[in-house]
Amino acid sequence: MSRFYLFLWLRWLIRVSLCSVFLASAFAAFITFFIYLSEGMPSFSSEVGIALFAIAKFWFALTWSLALLLVLFRSVKYLFNTCVAGYVLKLQSCQTQEFIEEIGYGDLVKVWRKWFMLLIWIVAAQMIIALAFTSIFNDFETIFVWFDIYWLFGFVLVAGYFALMVLANRCARVKIKQC
Numbered sequence: 001m002s003r004f005y006l007f008l009w010l011r012w013l014i015r016v017s018l019c020s021v022f023l024a025s026a027f028a029a030f031i032t033f034f035i036y037l038s039e040g041m042p043s044f045s046s047e048v049g050i051a052l053f054a055i056a057k058f059w060f061a062l063t064w065s066l067a068l069l070l071v072l073f074r075s076v077k078y079l080f081n082t083c084v085a086g087y088v089l090k091l092q093s094c095q096t097q098e099f100i101e102e103i104g105y106g107d108l109v110k111v112w113r114k115w116f117m118l119l120i121w122i123v124a125a126q127m128i129i130a131l132a133f134t135s136i137f138n139d140f141e142t143i144f145v146w147f148d149i150y151w152l153f154g155f156v157l158v159a160g161y162f163a164l165m166v167l168a169n170r171c172a173r174v175k176i177k178q179c
Helices: 002-038 046-077 105-137 149-170
Strands: 087-091 174-178
Touching (some): 002 149, 046 105, 087 105
């Protein structure tokens, strides 16, 4: 069973990482290009290139936060009905208690809400532990100087493993079956 959770988590981790980075990069590139157009498309030089890179880097961090939320919702759909290491996660219908073969995003709202709250609590626990370690071993002037989207993304990825392990126990509609 531990192989099932590990491989399911690795599939989820790769999907969330690639999709969120790609979506954030696309949003940041679009915003950067729009800013470049709105400034009258100055002739390209090293200073303009450096400025555009700084703008894209700034917007990447902001758009990654939004893209991560969107990708976290979309990624839950791909956890179900895929055989991994001899097991499969199945989602039951609310009305008939039968397993749903074609899962839509509307079927996932209640499950995602429980899973997302579980993820939030696990990330909060990780942040408390990280804050304790940084306050003991480092001498920062402000408490959260180290905390940004890059750390949060790492915390979410680690918390995803534990949230997947607890999901079948926490949500009555999610069942683990052999395949």
